Amino acid sequence: MFNSNQKEQFNVAYVHAMASQAGLNTGNMKVDDQSIDLDVDGKFPTATKNRFPKISLQLKATSQRMVKDGFIKFPLPRKNYDDLKNDRLIVPRYLVVLLVPDDTGDWIRHHPQYMSLHNTCYWMSIKNDPTIKNKSKVTVDIPLTQRLDTDALLHLITLASQGKHA
Known part of the structure; x- marks a missing residue:
């Protein structure tokens, strides 16, 4: 498997x-x-809107x-930027970036009583970011305070569930 596919699969497992x-x-x-790579949903019996x-x-x-x-200075393909920025969506969309060690052997640690996943995910809403023109990639600044x-x-x-978007 290509390293990029390994990263993608690990990211899905991490969020799962x-x-x-x-x-x-x-x-x-x-x-x-x-x-969109992954949808997340749930049931909220006390939700005010959804x-x-x-x-x-x-x-x-x-x-x-x-x-x-x-900040994570992440170069996002323009198509992804435009799709995530779309302000006519009902379902909120977020960019999630997982920072992983270079060595895939360091992504998961096995201990006698548990397993741990390494490193950390960060999230960002770009819904209100400025419209960008004539670029193939857009550098998105994801604050390290927005850990997923x-x-x-x-x-x-x-x-x-409240009909809001972060």
Whole structure:
């Protein structure tokens, strides 16, 4: 398997693990023609707007050194940028970038009592970012404060249950 495919599959597994812990469902897109790799949804009986909220995620993974001044400077293909920025969507879309070590052997650590996944995911909404012209890639600044963990995933799906977008 190509290294890029390994990163993609590890990223899906990483988000699946968090969604499982949160009690949320996940679904992979068979064709990624709308810049969506994974949908996450759940049931919220007390939701004020949407009882079955959903969010859509564009997953990217990299081992490149892209962190500078508290941000991941991620070069996103223009098509992905435009698809994620679309302001006429009902389902909120987010960019999720997983930073992984160069060595695939360091992605998972096996311990006698548990297994741990390494490194960390970060999320970003570019819905309100400026419209970009004539570029094949757009550098997106993802704050390191926007770490995607189980609590953050639940926060994003809770916002969706309220008809909101982060």
